[in-house]
Amino acid sequence: MAANFSSVPNLDYTLLSSPSTRPQFIAQLRHALINIGFLYLSNPPVAPEDIQGVIDYAPKLFTIPQEEKDRIVMANSPHFLGYNRLGAEFTRGKTDQREQFDFATEYRNTWQPGSPEYLKLWGEAQWPKEDTMPGFRATMLRYLKQVEALSYEFINLLAEAFGLPPDALDQFYDRHGSMQHRAKVVKYPALDILDSNQGVGPHYDAGFLTFLLQASNHPGLQVQNLSGQWIDVPPIPGTFVVNIGKALETVTQGLARATSHQVLSPAPGSTPRYSIPFFQNIRQDVKLGDIVLEFPPEVLKLRDERGTTGATESVNFTEYDRLPAGQVNLIGRVKSHPDVGQRHYPDLFKQIFPKGLPAQASAY
Numbered sequence: 412m413a414a415n416f417s418s419v420p421n422l423d424y425t426l427l428s429s430p431s432t433r434p435q436f437i438a439q440l441r442h443a444l445i446n447i448g449f450l451y452l453s454n455p456p457v458a459p460e461d462i463q464g465v466i467d468y469a470p471k472l473f474t475i476p477q478e479e480k481d482r483i484v485m486a487n488s489p490h491f492l493g494y495n496r497l498g499a500e501f502t503r504g505k506t507d508q509r510e511q512f513d514f515a516t517e518y519r520n521t522w523q524p525g526s527p528e529y530l531k532l533w534g535e536a537q538w539p540k541e542d543t544m545p546g547f548r549a550t551m552l553r554y555l556k557q558v559e560a561l562s563y564e565f566i567n568l569l570a571e572a573f574g575l576p577p578d579a580l581d582q583f584y585d586r587h588g589s590m591q592h593r594a595k596v597v598k599y600p601a602l603d604i605l606d607s608n609q610g611v612g613p614h615y616d617a618g619f620l621t622f623l624l625q626a627s628n629h630p631g632l633q634v635q636n637l638s639g640q641w642i643d644v645p646p647i648p649g650t651f652v653v654n655i656g657k658a659l660e661t662v663t664q665g666l667a668r669a670t671s672h673q674v675l676s677p678a679p680g681s682t683p684r685y686s687i688p689f690f691q692n693i694r695q696d697v698k699l700g701d702i703v704l705e706f707p708p709e710v711l712k713l714r715d716e717r718g719t720t721g722a723t724e725s726v727n728f729t730e731y732d733r734l735p736a737g738q739v740n741l742i743g744r745v746k747s748h749p750d751v752g753q754r755h756y757p758d759l760f761k762q763i764f765p766k767g768l769p770a771q772a773s774a775y
């Protein structure tokens with residue numbers, strides 16, 4: 412039986428640069444994907460000055476004038492992009508104690524009446540005016556381009572680790588057409604005045620891979636191991652935390668483990684914690700149940716040795732087997748941001764919240 416985990420492994424990207432150390436990286440990756448579902452990636456191929464750039468901007472971004480935050484609120488956006496005040500978001504029916512901006516890679520929405528509603532989900536981000544945060548937009552977009560490239564490369568590595576042809580998962584993207592991936596800048600204030608320590612409640616991420624930049628030196632991120640215990644994932648400078656979303660778990664038949672995670676608010680008196688997650692999306696029209704990948708039996712055996720993942724407190728994104736990926740994402744967004752859902756997707760909102768806007772949301 413695979414051992415349960417009590418820490419998250421750190422993989423060194425530079426092992427990939429030599430044929431003699433590359434197999435070591437691939438073996439570590441296979442182990443981390445199957446048994447843990449989280450890993451640190453050190454020395455990632457993203458310009459250090461751009462990583463430092465976005466880290467430096469993170470606290471400043473929250474100091475823009477309130478009227479500028481109000482101008483770009485998420486409620487304006489059918490794409491669920493923009494600013495959310497503290498307490499506007501729900502996870503598993505409880506308010507999350509965080510303030511955040513949702514941004515995304517560049518994408519022009521071409522939705523037409525008659526097309527599926529979920530195709531409205533990708534579109535233009537709302538950026539603060541240049542004079543309120545000079546250089547931020549360009550730095551963030553440069554950063555996102557590099558993380559996007561890394562995310563595709565990482566998917567090819569994952570295919571290799573699972574004994575698939577390197578391009579086996581390319582069918583989930585429209586790499587040369589048009590994709591949009593999301594990213595957030597998040598602030599978790601200390602607890603002094605808050606009545607809950609739920610920075611963000613237990614959840615799975617939606618898509619394929621998440622690349623999280625812990626942008627300040629605060630503990631708080633925790634992941635749930637196979638027996639349901641919460642394990643700390645403290646910041647390690649110069650690394651990304653990489654984890655697996657529910658869509659990737661589904662297409663890999665549970666080989667890559669989507670691991671339940673949460674963030675606890677900083678302790679009273681502490682400065683705020685900042686983080687910048689990047690969420691890799693897949694094509695919106697793909698139904699994961701329609702694509703069955705063939706994994707070598709010896710790889711599937713590793714999953715079976717791990718066993719079913721034990722206790723978890725996360726409940727979201729269970730519809731991937733039957734609905735297009737875009738629809739699954741849209742449902743998740745409406746549950747997390749019911750006010751935005753009510754405004755832009757009133758019919759779906761009514762199905763999910765028949766009694767109207769919840770004081771506490773119902774599911775996530």
Ligand SMILES: O=C(O)CCC(=O)C(=O)O
Binds near residue numbers: 611623632
């Ligand atoms: O802020 C973090 O460290 C993690 C955030 C997270 O898990 C999420 O927003 O999905």
Ligand SMILES: [Fe+2]
Binds near residue numbers: 615616
């Ligand atoms: Fe997450």
